[in-house]
Amino acid sequence: MFRLSTRINSTVAPLNLIKSQLQVNKFGLVSSLRFQSDCSNKTNSVNFAKLPIQTLDTVVYTTSHEWIAYNKSDKVGFLGVTQYAANHMGDVTYVELTDVEETVDAGESFGSIESVKSSNEIYTPYEIEVLENNMDALNDTPQLVTKDAMGEAWLLKVKVLNEEPSDVVMDLEKYEQYLKECDE
Amino acid sequence: MYSQMFSEKSKTKIKSFASKFNDDIDDLDAINQEMNEFFGVEYACDKAEKIDIKSAKEFVDLVRSKNRFCLISKSTNPVYNLSLEDYIFRNTPMKKEEVNAKFLSERLLLYINDKTCVFGKNQNPFKELNLKSPLIKSNGGTYDLLRRYSGGGTVIHDVGNINYSFLTSRNEFDKKFYNTHIINLVNNYISVNTQLTNNSNIPLLELNERGDITCAGFKISGSAYKIAMNKSYHHGTMLIDSNLKEFSALMRPKLVENKRSNEEEKDEFSECNDVDSVRSKIANLKHLTKNVINDTNIVVDLLSKGFVSLFSQPKTKIYYVNSDLVNLQEVYTLDKENNKSNALSDLPSSDWIYSQTPSFKYTNKISGFHYKVKKGIIIESNDANKVKVNETRFNASFLI
Numbered sequence: 340m341f342r343l344s345t346r347i348n349s350t351v352a353p354l355n356l357i358k359s360q361l362q363v364n365k366f367g368l369v370s371s372l373r374f375q376s377d378c379s380n381k382t383n384s385v386n387f388a389k390l391p392i393q394t395l396d397t398v399v400y401t402t403s404h405e406w407i408a409y410n411k412s413d414k415v416g417f418l419g420v421t422q423y424a425a426n427h428m429g430d431v432t433y434v435e436l437t438d439v440e441e442t443v444d445a446g447e448s449f450g451s452i453e454s455v456k457s458s459n460e461i462y463t464p465y466e467i468e469v470l471e472n473n474m475d476a477l478n479d480t481p482q483l484v485t486k487d488a489m490g491e492a493w494l495l496k497v498k499v500l501n502e503e504p505s506d507v508v509m510d511l512e513k514y515e516q517y518l519k520e521c522d523e
Numbered sequence: 524m525y526s527q528m529f530s531e532k533s534k535t536k537i538k539s540f541a542s543k544f545n546d547d548i549d550d551l552d553a554i555n556q557e558m559n560e561f562f563g564v565e566y567a568c569d570k571a572e573k574i575d576i577k578s579a580k581e582f583v584d585l586v587r588s589k590n591r592f593c594l595i596s597k598s599t600n601p602v603y604n605l606s607l608e609d610y611i612f613r614n615t616p617m618k619k620e621e622v623n624a625k626f627l628s629e630r631l632l633l634y635i636n637d638k639t640c641v642f643g644k645n646q647n648p649f650k651e652l653n654l655k656s657p658l659i660k661s662n663g664g665t666y667d668l669l670r671r672y673s674g675g676g677t678v679i680h681d682v683g684n685i686n687y688s689f690l691t692s693r694n695e696f697d698k699k700f701y702n703t704h705i706i707n708l709v710n711n712y713i714s715v716n717t718q719l720t721n722n723s724n725i726p727l728l729e730l731n732e733r734g735d736i737t738c739a740g741f742k743i744s745g746s747a748y749k750i751a752m753n754k755s756y757h758h759g760t761m762l763i764d765s766n767l768k769e770f771s772a773l774m775r776p777k778l779v780e781n782k783r784s785n786e787e788e789k790d791e792f793s794e795c796n797d798v799d800s801v802r803s804k805i806a807n808l809k810h811l812t813k814n815v816i817n818d819t820n821i822v823v824d825l826l827s828k829g830f831v832s833l834f835s836q837p838k839t840k841i842y843y844v845n846s847d848l849v850n851l852q853e854v855y856t857l858d859k860e861n862n863k864s865n866a867l868s869d870l871p872s873s874d875w876i877y878s879q880t881p882s883f884k885y886t887n888k889i890s891g892f893h894y895k896v897k898k899g900i901i902i903e904s905n906d907a908n909k910v911k912v913n914e915t916r917f918n919a920s921f922l923i
Contacts, residue, residue, distance in 0.1 A: 402622050403693075403753060432674075432798050433645040433881065448751070451644070453798060456675035456734075457698075458644050460751035478796050507619070520623040521694055 386490025400514035425488035428454035471496035606866035626692035654919035675747035676800030683764035696755035741806035795883035
């Protein structure tokens with residue numbers, strides 16, 4: 340028994356040890372993310388300069404890490420994923436988006452982003468009509484999502500058809516607070 | 524740890540171990556149990572309940588409960604198994620207001636598929652596979668084609684390969700967690716067993732930089748992930764005793780990008796941005812471990828018991844699901860109010876298998892014809908005899 344255990348100890352780490360190591364790793368990751376979100380008021384802000392329309396008065400965020408920036412008056416704006424989500428995904432290899440003229444119900448998926456073997460579904464908080472999608476840019480350079488998720492890599496130009504349910508969205512301050520909970 | 528061995532608790536363990544020994548349990552199992560107990564891994568073999576799910580209703584209730592569980596499929600039908608996975612993934616409870624709460628409904632699904640080529644959600648099967656191979660079902664062979672819902676590259680399944688699928692919340696998702704767990708379970712097993720046979724030069728498993736499991740430099744497992752509805756799964760393959768000769772005959776070799784702009788030397792596939800498979804040297808675990816791991820059942824056992832041992836409370840159960848007792852069509856009907864999965868009919872449809880392929884242009888270098896394909900349909904071509912633009916679907920007959 341003793342002989343056996345010594346040999347095993349030297350070749351494989353016991354499972355419970357690995358588990359605790361993983362927790363440490365997770366902690367390491369958590370602390371670096373904290374750092375990111377602490378100073379990320381900028382990173383999770385919409386980069387209006389890189390959007391086709393710069394004057395948009397309303398920005399909301401979702402718990403699944405999407406943003407919509409639009410005008411209250413004509414309800415036209417842009418939909419994308421937050422920089423926080425993009426940082427988590429890593430290298431983006433493919434973007435798939437709903438076609439123009441289609442409508443997507445509140446809470447439904449409007450496409451997916453593939454990054455390092457992972458397919459990530461993306462959702463709209465409101466019912467939308469797709470006016471334009473950014474596939475021309477993202478087909479050739481899906482990496483734009485990592486670089487500028489909240490500007491150049493906007494995903495859809497949309498018309499918001501219904502601003503309900505309003506309790507599923509957050510403003511930037513609340514979203515940042517939410518990110519802190521995510522990283523806990 | 525050593526002191527624990529002499530505590531009251533361990534005495535009872537040793538006792539139970541001794542009584543088991545009398546019941547003619549083989550030496551390997553006994554020592555394995557002792558090692559696992561020593562490492563703080565509960566030897567779940569006898570402690571975990573193994574339950575057959577008897578009806579579609581029972582299955583729906585289980586998936587919709589908050590319970591953690593391991594599910595072992597007794598079916599080898601790839602459409603059934605992938606549909607099972609999709610149903611569980613979509614219907615595992617996750618309330619929006621609980622997104623940041625501790626997730627208690629982790630699930631592990633284990634399944635073995637008959638011969639199937641499985642490619643990633645955003646891949647081009649014409650580019651990844653030899654669709655003209657006589658091994659493919661439509662050409663009279665035995666291999667099915669399936670497009671996954673997860674990302675990543677092409678893998679091939681047969682009954683010598685195990686598929687695992689670990690489900691957790693998006694928040695607790697960690698690409699390396701589950702493969703690290705598998706590596707520990709398998710290495711533990713190898714070490715215990717090689718000690719007994721005095722065979723000490725069996726290579727152990729390792730995690731490579733892409734998060735895949737390798738052994739002696741060969742890839743033995745491929746992983747892919749899906750994140751949706753604030754949940755995630757990590758699924759993967761593990762080659763135990765597969766027909767690798769057929770696998771390599773099915774995969775197209777890596778295409779070399781042609782840099783020259785000469786018209787006649789255009790690439791076969793161009794104007795495409797689909798996800799490319801990363802080619803790796805693969806091998807069977809049975810061969811690499813010199814028969815120490817010689818059967819898929821060993822790994823099914825290790826992974827199911829390992830899953831139970833990951834959590835202390837509440838007791839995690841192991842279930843078996845059988846396609847005769849749990850008919851998925853019946854599951855969809857029973858759960859039609861809430862369920863949105865329709866994988867059973869979506870997965871085998873040509874719309875999903877072929878038309879989901881990202882746009883591409885194919886140039887047949889022998890005939891000189893080219894075809895621009897969008898959503899499976901040819902939208903531009905100089906092959907007027909065979910193609911009705913915007914109507915004809917691209918298929919393997921256009922390939923060289």
